Amino acid sequence: MEETLDKILRKYSPGKKDALIPLLQEIQRETGHLSDGSIAEVSRHMNIPLNKIYGVATFYDQFRFGTKGRYHIQLCRGTTCHVYRSSVLLKDAERILQVKAGQTTRDGKFSLEIVNCLGACANAPVMMVNGKAYGDMTREKMGKVLMKVIEIAK
Amino acid sequence: MIFTIEINGQPVTAKRGETILAVLNRTGIRIPTLCHLAGFTPTGACRMCVVEVEGMPGLVTSCSHPVEEWMKITTHSPRVVKARRTVIELLLANHPDDCLYCERSGNCELQDLAFELNIKERHYRTRKASVRVDRNCPSIERDPAKCILCGRCIRVxxxxxxxxxxxxxxxxxxxxxxxxxxxxxxxxxxxxxxQCIMVCPTAALREKNSYNAVIDALNNRGLFPVIQISPGVQGSIAEDIGIKGGKDLQVLLGTALRRMGFRQVFDTSASADVMIMEISKQLAQRIRDKEKMPLFTSCCPSWVKYIEEFKPGLKEHLVTSQSPMKIMGSWIKNQFAERMNIPKENIFSVAVMPCTSKKHEAISGSENGDPLIDAVLTTRELIRLIRHYGIDFSTLEPENTEFGFGVRGSAGKLSGIAGGETEAVARTLHFQLTGQEISPVKINDLRGLKHRKETRIKFGRNTYGFAAVSGLNNARLLVEEIENGRSDLVMVEVMACPFGCINGGGQRLGTDEKALKSRMKALYDADEEEMIKVAHKNPSITEFIQTNGKV
Known part of the structure; x- marks a missing residue:
């Protein structure tokens, strides 16, 4: 973990503030999430105050401070999906998975994340499970997908 | 380039590059602002300062928009006023309605604007944010529910x-x-x-109150409450009670404090003199040994904390003496208690400081677990306390109040303003190194409202550089210069707040440049009038140092 972080940090030269977001993205991609420790290291390395980094990271929905579940479910809440009532889907998903958006279940199996657009508006509403997209979702269809995921996770 | 624009039908001259707001403020029109901070990059975030400019489709934020020749500006048209009203109404939508119980009631920019814009009922409703008050810090409390997100604290x-x-x-x-x-x-x-408290428009940021603890102590017959007053405080109190700045308030204030129930009043400038002697001694030593140069002052607790947090490697450069507040505190709890024959636990020692950081300093590092200082009040809290006890300065007759700790000099008093401590140290150091008094006593390079002051002073055959910086960011710049090899300085005085304690985080709210100038003048005038201008000539101080040795 620390080694991965070191390796990533070495690629970014200190003082280049505009590289902060790509850096945070890379850390999240490699380690799954941002942690207290990792942003503190970023702060030290980039010479940017810790609170500023936290401010940036909380501004964007894409950054996560909790660990990802084994099954990472992303639900699109972008404009088109919103028009296609993804808000109802979100409520369903929260009920079925027993987890709030942005959180991970205690057993570490599932995490639910809201994303702003998955780039598949033609198939709105869209969700993704571990990178695999499911389009044209309805309450029933999503319920089936999630039940299947829960089944496999057992 | 100077040109004429039209404001509310009147011709007004403007300079190229000025913002609309700057022009308006000169011409007798006050435009309400919330996020605007003089001297900072404008953000145009709150949209309170909008004005109508003929020919422009939308309303224009005057704080961030430069003036142009063709402009015809209307500042209080119905459209503008409606927009401003809406801004305030939206801010009030989730604001807690507890004005009557609020610390800032009567002194709140949001409340004032709501009143000015004649807002009489709640127009928009939303859920109140349920956020906890952050009370963990010994100096500053944060109440995010009252925050209007103007961002001024962040910028400062x-x-x-x-x-x-x-x-x-x-x-x-x-x-x-x-x-x-x-x-x-x-x-x-x-x-x-x-400093964040000083710019906060509401009570979202405020000091941690010691007010009730002090009142309890004053009511407790078993205790012997005493109080020390920092030199930076008096100017601010003079403004509050309407006494013209510059007048020495010491005796009158001493009388008031005794009426309130304090049994003895001390002037922290006396212990500042002790500290100046100590700094001068340590500086002379370091000049001789040529090590750990330059010497950094350590009487500003915020600066000490900054060093600990950001530059731990420079800790050795700090003066090792305690701050004036603690020197006095220690003297009160030890020698004074002994002299008065009172057990030291029965003494309740209060310090009035223009500073929130001193609250933190007071609880950290105590002698054998007993606090040297039992409560620190900011200037603001003292003003409230004076009101609480119904002291009316207009009819109060000054009594002959004897100040504890003997004679005071003006050297310690100077430490209320950035540069003053350096000046005082230079005077004493000159005597210590050369055996002669410095001439002239007044060091003009170290005076005035400037963020960084530097001077070179001749001590016999040698010349040494002195610097005084205020505002921690300016200190950081100087420290970086030193880290990069600058070596002409022997002593660096740092005050965290811009211009020093006269502009401290515990001072009266709404401190502006005019107030700062009059507070500064009061301190310089005191120095002018005082008989004893150097710490080493103060008999009480030399006696103190002889009996106490190291501080």
């Missing part, structure tokens, strides 16, 4: 102090001023200078 903390202890967290309707991982302010790099 970032640009003047250079610490960034708080930042906007989250986005949109969920954004708030907070810290990383929403931890308490006490876990942050915060240096507790309180």
């Amino acid at each position: 903390c970032n640009e003047i102090i250079g610490v960034s202890a708080i930042e906007i967290i989250g986005r949109g309707s969920r954004s708030m001023i907070g810290t990383s991982q929403n931890k308490g302010l006490n876990t942050q790099a915060c240096v507790k200078c309180g």
Whole structure:
């Protein structure tokens, strides 16, 4: 973990503030999430105050401070999906998975994340499970997908 | 380039490059602002300062828009006023309605604007944010529910102090001023200078109150309450009670404090003299040994915290003496208690400081677990306390109040303003190194409202450089110069707040340049009039040092 972080940090030269977001993205991609420790290291390395980094990271929905579940479910809440009532889907998903958006279940199996657009508006509403997209979702269809995921996770 | 524009039908001259707001403020029109901070980059975030400019489709934020020749500006048209009203109404939508119980009631920019814009009922309703008050820090309390997100605290903390202890967290309707991982302010790099409180328009940032503890102590017959007053405080109190700045308030204030129930009053400038002697001694030593140069002052607790947080390697450069508040505190609890024959636990020692950081300093590092100082009041709290006890300065006759700790000199008094401590040290050091008094006594390079003051002073055959910086961000710049090899300085005085304690985080709210100038003048005048201008000539101080040795 620390080694991965070191390796990533070495690629970014200190003082280049505009590289902060790509850096945070890379850390999240490699380690799954941002942690207290990792942003503190970023702060030290980039010479940017810790609170500023936290401010940036909380501004964007894409950054996560909790660990990802084994099954990472992303639900699109972008404009088109919103028009296609993804808000109802979100409520369903929260009920079925027993987890709030942005959180991970205690057993570490599932995490639910809201994303702003998955780039598949033609198939709105869209969700993704571990990178695999499911389009044209309805309450029933999503319920089936999630039940299947829960089944496999057992 | 100078040209004429039209404001509300009147011709007004304007300079190229000025903002509309700057022009308006000169011409007798006050435009309401919330996020605007004089001297800072405008953000145009709150939209209170909007005006109508003929030919432009939308309303224009005057704080950020430069004036142009063709402009015809209307400042209070119905459209403009309606927009401003809406801004305030929206800010009030989730604001707690507890004005009557609020610390800032009567002194709140949001309340004032709501009153000015004649807002009489709640127009918009939304859920009140349920956020906890952050009470963990010994100096500063944060109540995000009262925050209107103007961002002034962030800009001060970032640009003047250079610490960034708080930042906007989250986005949109969920954004708030907070810290990383929403931890308490006490876990942050915060240096507790309180400059954020000075710019906060509401009670979202305020000092941690010691007010009730002091009243309880004054009511407790078993206790012997005593109080010490820092030299930076008096000017601010004079303004509050309407005495013209510059007049020495000492005796009158001493009388008032005794009426309130304090049994003895001390002047912290006396112990500042002790500290000046000590700094001068340590400086002479370091000049001789040529090590750990330059010497950094350590009487500003925010600066000490800054060194601990950001430059731990420079800790050795700090003066090792205690701050004037603690020197006095220690003297009160030991020698004074002995002299008065009172057990030291029965003495309740209060310090009035123009500073929030001193609250933190007071509880950290005590003697055998007993606090040297039992409570620190800011200037603001003392003003409230004076009101609480119904002291009316207009009819109060000054009594012959004897100040504890003997004679005072003006050298210690100077430490209320940035540069003053250096001046005082230079006077004493000159005597210590050469055996002669410095001439002239007044060192003009170290005076005035400037962020960085430098001078070179001749001590016999040698010339040494002295610097005084205020505003921690300016200190950081100087420290970087020193780290990069600058070596002409022997002593660097740092005050965390811009211009020093006269502008401290515990001073009266709404401190402006005029107030600063009059507070500065009061201190310089005191120096002019005082008989004893150097710490080493003060008989009480030399006696103190002889009996106490090291401080």
